[in-house]
Amino acid sequence: MDILNAIVLLLNFVVVPAAAYGAQLALGALGVTLIYGILRFSNFAHGDTMAFGTAMVILVTWGLQAMGISLGPLPTALLALPFGIALTSIFVLGTDRVVYRFYRKKRSEPIILVMASVGVMFVMNGLTRMLPGIGVNEVRFDDGARFLFSVQEFKAWTGLTEGLSLRVSQALTLIVTALCCWALFRFLNRSREGKAMRAYSDNEDLALLSGIDPERVVRLTWIIATALAVTAGTLYGLDKSFKAFNYFQILLPIFAAAIVGGLGNPLGAVAGGFIVAFSEVAITYPWKKVANYLGFEPDGLLQLLSTEYKFAVSFVILIVVLLFRPTGLFRGKSV
Amino acid sequence: MKKLLLATAAGALIAGAAGAEEIKMGISLGLTGPLESIAPPIQKGAETAMKEVSDSGKLLDGSTIVPVVADNTCIDAAASVAAVERLVTAEGVKGIMGGMCSGETIASLEKVGIPNGIVMISPSATSPALSTLDDKGFFFRTSPSDARQGEVMADIVLERGIKSVAVTFTNNDYGKGLADSFANAYKAKGGNVTVVSAHDDGKGDYSAEVAALAAAGGDALVVVGYADQGGAGIIQGSLDTGAFETFVLPDGMVNQALVDKFGAQLETSFGQNPSAEGDGHDKFAELAKAAGFDGTSAFSGEAYDAASLILLAMQAAKSSDPKVYKDKVMEIANAPGEKILPGELAKGLELLAAGTDIDYVGATSVELVEPGESSGVYREVDFKGGKLNVVGFR
Numbered sequence: 252m253d254i255l256n257a258i259v260l261l262l263n264f265v266v267v268p269a270a271a272y273g274a275q276l277a278l279g280a281l282g283v284t285l286i287y288g289i290l291r292f293s294n295f296a297h298g299d300t301m302a303f304g305t306a307m308v309i310l311v312t313w314g315l316q317a318m319g320i321s322l323g324p325l326p327t328a329l330l331a332l333p334f335g336i337a338l339t340s341i342f343v344l345g346t347d348r349v350v351y352r353f354y355r356k357k358r359s360e361p362i363i364l365v366m367a368s369v370g371v372m373f374v375m376n377g378l379t380r381m382l383p384g385i386g387v388n389e390v391r392f393d394d395g396a397r398f399l400f401s402v403q404e405f406k407a408w409t410g411l412t413e414g415l416s417l418r419v420s421q422a423l424t425l426i427v428t429a430l431c432c433w434a435l436f437r438f439l440n441r442s443r444e445g446k447a448m449r450a451y452s453d454n455e456d457l458a459l460l461s462g463i464d465p466e467r468v469v470r471l472t473w474i475i476a477t478a479l480a481v482t483a484g485t486l487y488g489l490d491k492s493f494k495a496f497n498y499f500q501i502l503l504p505i506f507a508a509a510i511v512g513g514l515g516n517p518l519g520a521v522a523g524g525f526i527v528a529f530s531e532v533a534i535t536y537p538w539k540k541v542a543n544y545l546g547f548e549p550d551g552l553l554q555l556l557s558t559e560y561k562f563a564v565s566f567v568i569l570i571v572v573l574l575f576r577p578t579g580l581f582r583g584k585s586v
Numbered sequence: 587m588k589k590l591l592l593a594t595a596a597g598a599l600i601a602g603a604a605g606a607e608e609i610k611m612g613i614s615l616g617l618t619g620p621l622e623s624i625a626p627p628i629q630k631g632a633e634t635a636m637k638e639v640s641d642s643g644k645l646l647d648g649s650t651i652v653p654v655v656a657d658n659t660c661i662d663a664a665a666s667v668a669a670v671e672r673l674v675t676a677e678g679v680k681g682i683m684g685g686m687c688s689g690e691t692i693a694s695l696e697k698v699g700i701p702n703g704i705v706m707i708s709p710s711a712t713s714p715a716l717s718t719l720d721d722k723g724f725f726f727r728t729s730p731s732d733a734r735q736g737e738v739m740a741d742i743v744l745e746r747g748i749k750s751v752a753v754t755f756t757n758n759d760y761g762k763g764l765a766d767s768f769a770n771a772y773k774a775k776g777g778n779v780t781v782v783s784a785h786d787d788g789k790g791d792y793s794a795e796v797a798a799l800a801a802a803g804g805d806a807l808v809v810v811g812y813a814d815q816g817g818a819g820i821i822q823g824s825l826d827t828g829a830f831e832t833f834v835l836p837d838g839m840v841n842q843a844l845v846d847k848f849g850a851q852l853e854t855s856f857g858q859n860p861s862a863e864g865d866g867h868d869k870f871a872e873l874a875k876a877a878g879f880d881g882t883s884a885f886s887g888e889a890y891d892a893a894s895l896i897l898l899a900m901q902a903a904k905s906s907d908p909k910v911y912k913d914k915v916m917e918i919a920n921a922p923g924e925k926i927l928p929g930e931l932a933k934g935l936e937l938l939a940a941g942t943d944i945d946y947v948g949a950t951s952v953e954l955v956e957p958g959e960s961s962g963v964y965r966e967v968d969f970k971g972g973k974l975n976v977v978g979f980r
Contacts, residue, residue: 263827264797272791389814402828414828487790492819497790535794537801552781552802558794559757559784 252411257544259413263402269532270525271421271490274428277524278483279501280508281435281517282476288515289452289472290351292364297480298502299375300343302495304481305488306385308335309392313384316394324396324419326489332482340477346371347473355469372499379495390493393420420490431482432521435475439517444471452515500562504531507565511572513579522581531564606648609906611636611896612673613653614684614694614706616660621686628709629655630879631870631889631949632683635931639897642932644939646900658685663693670694674702680906681705681896683889688713688759695725705908705915707895709888713763717957723912726895728888728952730860730962732760735836736767738858738964738980740775743806743834746856750778751834752804754795754820756811757784764836765810780804787815792823800829808834813844825851833857840967845974852969856977861965870928870949887928887949888960894931894948895919901938919954921945 279301286294294300311331321327350371354364380387398404399422402414439445451458451468459465484498491497508527512519537552556564572579613632615625636651645651654677658666666685673679682704685691691711699706700722707726708716714733716725743751753769755761761784769779781802785795799807799820807830811817817839824830825848835844835857845852861867870890874881881887896911898918903911918934923943926934934944946952953961966977 264793264800264829268793268797268827272793406828416826416828418826491790494788494790496788501790532794532797535798537798540801540803552798554798554801557783558798559786561794 273525273528277521279505280520282479284520296372301484302498304339305484513581519581612679612682617657619660627883627886628889631886632893635893644935660687666690707892710885726958728891732764733767740771753782753808792819796823806832849972856968858964891948
């Protein structure tokens with residue numbers, strides 16, 4: 252019984268939240284890694300693409316709600332997601348046309364593109380805050396059912412002293428992430444366009460010689476990365492709450508995830524997302540209660556790092572990986 | 587020699603009779619910054635008292651008051667010192683209603699107020715650190731120290747039969763001060779505090795903080811935070827994971843926004859916030875309504891009282907010199923004497939001119955305890971039935 256309680260406790264406070272958070276990071280890191288692999292620069296505007304896209308989804312959601320359309324127990328935002336992706340893609344393709352294409356044609360150093368993306372980041376950041384009803388405030392746009400099952404229900408079913416809850420947004424995050432990854436890997440490995448993207452990533456000039464249209468590959472990359480970013484942002488917003496500044500903050504764990512897995516390697520990005528999320532949660536979690544259930548009587552809380560230092564975990568992982576395995580766990584492009 | 591004496595005497599007479607002066611009064615508030623939304627009613631509260639005194643024409647033989655407003659930004663101590671410096675050196679104010687936030691108030695008091703000998707009465711700085719600061723008698727506040735709220739909160743929690751709590755606080759002077767004073771009081775009275783940990787405002791996700799608090803355990807969670815910030819995030823996370831069901835909520839959390847957000851989920855939660863009851867409170871609300879602002883807004887009544895205390899102390903000391911009238915502040919604020927409510931400042935001035943003692947009650951039932959701060963009236967609230975209910979005052 253005590254073992255079961257310890258497992259449920261872990262599931263409730265570590266595994267479920269970390270898995271949902273990890274999935275959101277993984278989707279974000281996939282976008283970063285795609286852009287790095289194919290367009291060859293670290294896109295700092297990715298976090299704010301997520302924020303801008305989520306804001307678009309929220310606006311469309313409000314529109315749908317005003318028309319009385321809903322998805323029953325599922326959040327309406329899911330229905331608004333394709334519209335959000337479309338609107339954001341148009342915007343992102345616009346930034347490519349106005350900003351990045353110029354430097355790509357000149358074959359500028361990657362660092363110049365990175366700095367340009369910092370500029371784009373600030374512009375998107377400002378634009379998001381100017382959207383009606385979004386601003387700098389916290390926005391909650393989750394509707395439908397909140398729980399698949401709550402702590403009270405779980406306790407009543409099992410009779411355990413510890414409870415477990417699973418929110419709709421957490422389950423949704425995991426399912427949507429799994430679907431996105433499956434679709435993306437299938438696309439990259441099987442389809443003609445996917446193969447073209449990989450060829451372009453391996454060698455730009457050879458790809459050009461074999462008849463691949465580079466501008467088409469670039470456009471496709473932006474659209475896929477944007478779709479991933481907006482999906483990640485919307486899931487994060489549904490799970491937690493939407494606040495434009497928070498998306499700027501999760502840029503760090505997203506980059507940590509992409510680099511841990513190996514920049515440019517999609518599989519690595521997914522693994523990296525979960526590694527960063529589980530490390531963050533497990534290192535700041537006090538293990539006292541779990542130890543109690545397992546028969547130990549510790550004096551302290553058994554907490555390795557206070558929760559205020561959560562973001563420091565990303566930094567440490569980043570430094571360790573860059574020191575000992577600069578290309579990441581899954582052998583991405585060297586940084 | 588005789589002539590010289592005569593001239594000196596005449597000069598002294600003129601100086602004494604030149605009572606009908608124009609007295610400048612400083613108002614130092616965070617008109618921009620994190621509390622800019624509650625600053626305007628505080629400013630209006632202070633200006634209402636000044637106008638009332640000016641219009642009566644009874645202060646120091648008909649002196650008039652000119653308010654001078656300075657923006658202290660609430661968070662930037664250097665900006666606050668500069669703003670108050672300007673009030674004192676450039677404008678030559680005789681007293682200051684302010685500062686607003688604890689950290690900034692301490693800085694401007696130590697750098698400008700005390701060295702220049704200017705009386706500062708804050709309506710809203712509640713940090714316990716201000717109680718122990720050596721203010722040379724120049725600083726008072728019409729709000730109670732958070733040390734007092736910590737005591738009150740500990741009493742309420744214990745009276746409800748809760749013997750073990752976890753405490754989380756917003757990571758700033760206010761949060762830390764109140765959390766510490768509560769934890770000390772609660773332990774001294776026999777309660778058990780499992781953990782005291784900080785949370786930062788403005789984050790998207792508080793699941794890690796909640797997990798840590800849940801691991802430490804406790805029958806209830808004391809959330810010393812802000813209702814529209816991390817405090818609400820902590821409560822949301824606790825409810826989602828079933829970590830805590832009962833929350834103890836101090837002044838930063840008790841408001842309608844929180845009730846709107848969580849409703850019936852706060853069924854077993856309770857808390858307290860500083861609030862006055864009685865005639866003074868109602869009278870001030872009427873005055874405020876006539877002047878076109880909301881008198882029930884946080885610290886607005888305290889500001890009216892702060893400004894009134896300065897002006898009444900001037901009258902009692904028969905001087906607008908802060909070094910002289912500072913000794914009168916405690917005297918007029920406390921019993922014995924004729925009770926003075928908001929809107930009765932003219933009566934208070936008359937009584938003082940006649941040499942009668944007064945007991946200023948004001949909008950917030952002012953009762954100053956050493957070292958010059960309000961003893962504090964708190965209302966105990968609970969959230970039964972998804973509503974904010976006042977249970978009692980203490």
